[in-house]
Amino acid sequence: MTSPITAQHPASAGKRGRKQxxxxxxxxxxLLFMLVFIVPIFYAGYxxxxxxxxxxxxxxxxxxxxxxxxxxxxxxxxVGRVFSFTLVQVPVMLILAMVLALALDSRRLHGTRFMRxxxxxxxxxxxxxxxxxxxxxxxxxxxxxxxLNDALGTDxxxxxxxxxxxxxxxxxxxxxxxFNMLIFYAVLKAVPxxxxxxxxxxxxxxxxxxxxxxxxxxRQSLVIAIIFSIIGTFQIFSEPxxxxxxxxxxxxxxxxxxxxYAYNLAFTGSQQGYAAALALxxxxxxxxxxxxxxxxxxxxxxDH
Amino acid sequence: xxxxxxxxxxxxxLGLTLVLGACSSGSSDSGDKQVKLTVWSWDDTVAKAVPGFxxxxxxxxxxVVNAGSSFDEYTALDNAIQAGSGVPDLAMFEYFAVPYxxxxxxxxxxxxxxxxxxxxxxxxxxxxxxxxxxKVYALPSDYGPSVMFYxxxxxxxxxxxxAPATWDEYYQDAxxxxxxxxxxxxxxxxxxxxxxxxxxWQAGGRPFKVNGTKVxxxxxxxxxxxxxxxxxxxxxxxxxxxxxxxxSDDWNRTLNDGTLASQIMGGWLTASLPQRAPKAAGxxxxxxxxxxxxxxxxxxxxxxxxxxxxxxxxxxxAAFKFLEYxxxxxxxxxxxxxxxxxxxTSVLASTDxxxxxxxxxxxxxxxxxLAEASKSVARGWQFPPFFEWARSTYGDLVSKYYTTGxxxxxxxxxxxxxxxxxxxxxxxFEVD
Numbered sequence: 001m002t003s004p005i006t007a008q009h010p011a012s013a014g015k016r017g018r019k020q021x022x023x024x025x026x027x028x029x030x031l032l033f034m035l036v037f038i039v040p041i042f043y044a045g046y047x048x049x050x051x052x053x054x055x056x057x058x059x060x061x062x063x064x065x066x067x068x069x070x071x072x073x074x075x076x077x078x079v080g081r082v083f084s085f086t087l088v089q090v091p092v093m094l095i096l097a098m099v100l101a102l103a104l105d106s107r108r109l110h111g112t113r114f115m116r117x118x119x120x121x122x123x124x125x126x127x128x129x130x131x132x133x134x135x136x137x138x139x140x141x142x143x144x145x146x147x148l149n150d151a152l153g154t155d156x157x158x159x160x161x162x163x164x165x166x167x168x169x170x171x172x173x174x175x176x177x178x179f180n181m182l183i184f185y186a187v188l189k190a191v192p193x194x195x196x197x198x199x200x201x202x203x204x205x206x207x208x209x210x211x212x213x214x215x216x217x218x219r220q221s222l223v224i225a226i227i228f229s230i231i232g233t234f235q236i237f238s239e240p241x242x243x244x245x246x247x248x249x250x251x252x253x254x255x256x257x258x259x260x261y262a263y264n265l266a267f268t269g270s271q272q273g274y275a276a277a278l279a280l281x282x283x284x285x286x287x288x289x290x291x292x293x294x295x296x297x298x299x300x301x302x303d304h
Numbered sequence: 305x306x307x308x309x310x311x312x313x314x315x316x317x318l319g320l321t322l323v324l325g326a327c328s329s330g331s332s333d334s335g336d337k338q339v340k341l342t343v344w345s346w347d348d349t350v351a352k353a354v355p356g357f358x359x360x361x362x363x364x365x366x367x368v369v370n371a372g373s374s375f376d377e378y379t380a381l382d383n384a385i386q387a388g389s390g391v392p393d394l395a396m397f398e399y400f401a402v403p404y405x406x407x408x409x410x411x412x413x414x415x416x417x418x419x420x421x422x423x424x425x426x427x428x429x430x431x432x433x434x435x436x437x438x439k440v441y442a443l444p445s446d447y448g449p450s451v452m453f454y455x456x457x458x459x460x461x462x463x464x465x466x467a468p469a470t471w472d473e474y475y476q477d478a479x480x481x482x483x484x485x486x487x488x489x490x491x492x493x494x495x496x497x498x499x500x501x502x503x504x505w506q507a508g509g510r511p512f513k514v515n516g517t518k519v520x521x522x523x524x525x526x527x528x529x530x531x532x533x534x535x536x537x538x539x540x541x542x543x544x545x546x547x548x549x550x551x552s553d554d555w556n557r558t559l560n561d562g563t564l565a566s567q568i569m570g571g572w573l574t575a576s577l578p579q580r581a582p583k584a585a586g587x588x589x590x591x592x593x594x595x596x597x598x599x600x601x602x603x604x605x606x607x608x609x610x611x612x613x614x615x616x617x618x619x620x621x622a623a624f625k626f627l628e629y630x631x632x633x634x635x636x637x638x639x640x641x642x643x644x645x646x647x648x649t650s651v652l653a654s655t656d657x658x659x660x661x662x663x664x665x666x667x668x669x670x671x672x673x674l675a676e677a678s679k680s681v682a683r684g685w686q687f688p689p690f691f692e693w694a695r696s697t698y699g700d701l702v703s704k705y706y707t708t709g710x711x712x713x714x715x716x717x718x719x720x721x722x723x724x725x726x727x728x729x730x731x732x733f734e735v736d
Contacts, residue, residue: 054408054690055517055732141547141554161707244699248494248549249707253700267379269693269727 041280048277052270065277074255075278079285081165082257086233089169094225097177098218101184102210116185120178127175127238134171135246159243161251168239176232180225187221188214223297227290234286235259258282339622341366344381344395346373347446347609349644353635357626360634364622374398375692378405381614385410391616393623397442398609399433403514403689405612406441412613413439417624422632429681430647434610437516441612443631447647448570448607449677450502450593453577456666457587458488458565467566467591471534474594477565478543487563489545493535495702496550497695498606499568500535500713505604505685506593507531511717514686519728519735521688523717530596536713546706556580568593570607571674575643578664586666590673592680603680608647647678690731694724 051061069075100119104112122130137144138158149156158167191213199209237259240252254268255261258278266275341364343350351368358366369392371380378401384390397405405411419440423431430444454467462481468474478490493499504511509528513520523532538544545564548554558564559581567573577588593603611631613623629635632648640651651657657671688694698720705711728735 051730053730053732054404136553139554141557161704244703246552248547248552248554249703251703251707253703254696255700264696268375268696270382270731 044276044280047273048280050273052272054270058273061273065274066281068274069277069281074253075258075261078255078258078261079282082234082236085165085169085236086230089172089233090226090229092169093173093177093229094180094222096173097180097225098184098222100177100181101188101218102214104181104185105188105214106206116182120182122175122177123179125175128242130171130175131239131242132246134167134174135243138167139247159247159250161249164243164250164252168236168243171239172233172236176229180229183221183225184218187218191217220298223294226293226297230290230293231286234282234289237263337363339364339619341394341619341622341626342392343368343611343626344371344377344392345611346370346377347396347644349639349642350396350445350630352638352642353626353630356634356638357629360629361622361625364625366626371395374401378692381405381410385614385616388616391614391618393613393617393619394611394627395614396445396609396611398607399444399605400687400691400695402434402442402610402612403436403687404692405614406436406439407517407689410615411441412615412617412620414441414443414613414624415439417628419443422628425632425649427647427649427652427678427681429605429683429685430608430678432683432685433605433608434612436514442610443612443627444608444610444647445631446572446609446644447678448572448605448645449674449681450506450568450604450606451571451673451677452566452568452591452593453573453588454566454591455562455564455584455587456589457584458484458562461562462488462565467589468594469591470598471594471596475534475538475543478538479541481565482543487545487558488565489563490543490565491538491567492545492548492550492555492558492564493539494546494549495699495706497698497702500532502568502593502604502606503531503535504528505682506602507596508682510684510686512686512688514688517689517733519688519724519733521721521724521735523714523721529714532713532717539713560584562587568606570605571645571677572607574645574662574665574670574674585664588665589668590665590670592673592677601676601680602682603677605681605685645674652678688724688728688735689733690724690728693727694720697723697727 048065049060049062050058051064052058103109104116109115125133135143140146140149140157140159145156145158148154157163158170195213196209199213204212236257240256240260241263243250244252254264259282262275262278262282265271265278343366345351345368354366354368358364371377371392377396381392381395384392402411422443426444427447430447431440434440434442434444452467456467458481459465459467459477462477462484464477464480468477474490481488481490501511504527507527507530509523509525509531511521511523511525511528513522523529539546545558548558548564550567550569555564559567559577560583562584571590574590578585581588592601595602611627613620613627617623626635630639631646636646636648636651640646640657652671652675657675659669660671661667662670698716701716701719701723705713705716725735
């Protein structure tokens with residue numbers, strides 16, 4: 001600053017040099033990011049402007065795929081289904097995960113380590129395997145539920161068109177509760193022990209500690225968990241893809257969820273352009289919902 | 305320094321592999337050069353024909369690859385064609401998929417290889433399956449004449465001495481089997497499209513008329529309506545098990561415990577039924593489909609496939625040589641020995657297939673029944689070129705009906721037709 005004319009030159013050169021080194025450091029990441037993230041999105045965008053015909057080949061149709069999509073009742077049927085699924089399944093799962101995390105953190109349970117691992121374990125089971133497993137367990141004919149029906153004289157069927165979604169909810173909850181529990185548990189572990197000691201000195205009981213210390217601590221991680229869960233449930237695919245081969249007439253159609261619909265459009269209907277448009281619109285919807293949750297959730301989190 | 309040396313070595317190695325790669329892939333069919341054929345097949349018996357073929361044709365090496373079954377393979381093939389690389393020299397197609405590839409020009413017309421003279425060696429209907437607009441696009445490699453597998457022990461329990469020969473008897477027998485109570489049914493059905501189509505096929509309905517890119521769909525012909533009304537009656541009177549879906553684990557159990565009295569399906573089930581229902585060994589028998597008129601012998605198909613040469617295949621002459629070998633020539637017998645059921649008249653009439661008893665089917669001579677069923681398949685059936693899409697859409701429509709019972713089969717077929725018309729026209733066909 002003292003002699004701007006002489007000092008400026010070397011300083012900016014040094015800066016530039018440092019900048020280039022920095023660029024070199026992020027280059028591997030940047031390249032991969034471009035290759036596996038940015039390029040596919042743009043390619044999908046490009047594909048979505050074309051219509052593939054079995055006779056006549058590819059034709060450029062502009063935004064026709066998008067206008068068609070907005071009038072496609074089958075698409076909106078799937079979107080409505082994942083929305084209602086999310087509205088019920090995500091709160092149930094997260095409350096369950098939170099209760100489990102609080103229980104593990106209460107220091108009043110024996111065998112918490114075993115519990116922690118066994119509750120988390122389903123997360124490591126691939127969706128395909130877990131669907132097959134649940135399919136067998138919930139089977140009315142010869143499955144566990146079939147035996148239960150025989151024993152109790154009930155006639156429960158978890159795979160009718162009106163109950164299949166609930167069964168899928170059970171599978172997803174089983175698979176992901178442990179994961180969310182672990183996130184919450186990690187946050188609770190990070191709460192400084194002094195706070196509990198102070199609370200104890202002030203004469204707070206266990207319930208007040210949960211309400212005043214633990215739950216507020218969980219608030220931020222809850223927002224993250226909600227966002228992850230929404231993204232996850234909007235993309236449900238494996239369960240409805242596999243179930244129809246196991247159980248008859250479960251009500252699962254080729255457009256049961258938007259992802260399944262995109263898959264079927266692209267691979268059985270050879271309508272890749274339309275499928276690409278669907279995927280992009282669905283991504284936009286998911287981002288919008290997740291973003292809305294984030295803004296609302298974080299604002300509230302900072303208010304307190 | 306060291307780094308640079310390694311880089312040099314690496315690039316030299318890369319160059320070498322490139323040169324080697326060019327050698328192996330740049331060969332052509334003619335001359336003494338080695339040809340490497342790639343065959344996509346999910347039929348395990350095709351590989352049995354390879355040793356004999358390679359011995360007779362030392363210049364040709366055959367690699368049989370399982371690129372997935374049915375739909376998975378078609379997707380892979382479509383992708384390879386679109387990408388312009390990795391296209392096999394021969395690929396397997398179910399008969400309904402032949403028009404899908406043939407009409408847009410993705411398959412070669414085998415007329416160039418003089419296949420017309422082979423026609424007489426195949427069952428008529430099988431030849432029709434690989435013919436689109438008068439041109440042959442594949443050679444039949446396995447066949448699925450519709451037959452009835454019935455559990456004799458269960459029928460006996462229901463007081464029936466023999467299998468139903470007509471649909472009337474089938475209906476009466478269904479009631480008697482149902483009277484056994486529990487889960488006893490004459491058959492299961494959860495909306496099996498191929499079964500319904502075989503019923504329509506046998507009754508004389510021809511709902512799809514395909515002429516080039518023109519497709520006419522009609523479910524109102526008398527043959528079609530007769531078949532649909534009959535099955536509707538079976539459903540309405542709760543004579544069918546609509547809870548157990550074919551190919552599921554539950555299905556295996558009903559086949560094993562004898563609660564499923566019969567199953568009308570392609571003849572190929574002969575090969576896998578023993579594994580599906582080992583406990584029912586000796587109970588099952590095979591018969592022709594029940595008939596609409598007593599004494600008739602009219603059949604239909606349920607499945608079957610052939611092999612064609614993709615238009616983008618690299619070694620067409622060699623490919624045809626092998627195709628002819630394993631579907632028509634010397635490669636047939638090792639395949640038949642390995643369990644393939646083929647529509648070649650020579651095999652169907654052979655003393656071996658006519659006289660062999662099948663232990664699983666209570667020492668019944670199964671061969672003559674299947675041969676009879678093959679020969680009696682009614683002619684003139686066509687599949688629309690977008691059948692793969694159509695059948696998944698049918699699944700959407702029919703599942704609702706089978707669970708709620710609201711509506712009717714005829715109504716579903718009509719709705720299906722409307723969807724096919726819409727989709728077909730969008731895809732550039734002329735559908736009405």
